[in-house]
Amino acid sequence: MFAFLRLMVVLLICLTPIYWGLLLYARARCRARLSQRWQEKGLTTGRQAFIQRGLKRYDRSFQRRLVLLVYILPLGAIALVIYLVNFS
Template identity: 60%
Template sequence: MFGFIRLILILLVVLTVVYAAVSLYSREMRRLKLKRRWKEKGLTGDRAAFIQRGLKQYDRSFRRKLILLVYIIPLGALALLIYVINFM
């Protein structure tokens, strides 16, 4: 039982690092897209405010919430594996 708890804790730490990396990468890609859109459309005004509004929209988006699958899929697969091994 202690080995299983240790496995879960290590898995959660690794998944947290992966989640943080994917989240930061995705946010940076969104920032680059916003900068590119600003340049392509030749917009005038406050560029920083445009980027901040875009990032606020991104923070509320469905795409941002999909990154949580980094936790759900491996933990669900582990739970399914344990169920299949023990009860089938």
């Protein structure tokens, strides 16, 4: 059991930079998409406000929460394999 917990801690430490990198990348893409949408609509004022409103919506979106799968899928897969090997 201790080895399993140690493995999980090491994986969490290794997955954290991947999570933050993916989170920053997705947020930058959202910002670029909002900026492009602002230009396509031909708005003349409030570019920063438009982008900030869009980013607030993005922060509450399901798409942002999907980034958490970086943690859930590998840890869950390893836990499932360990369970199946030990109790099947």
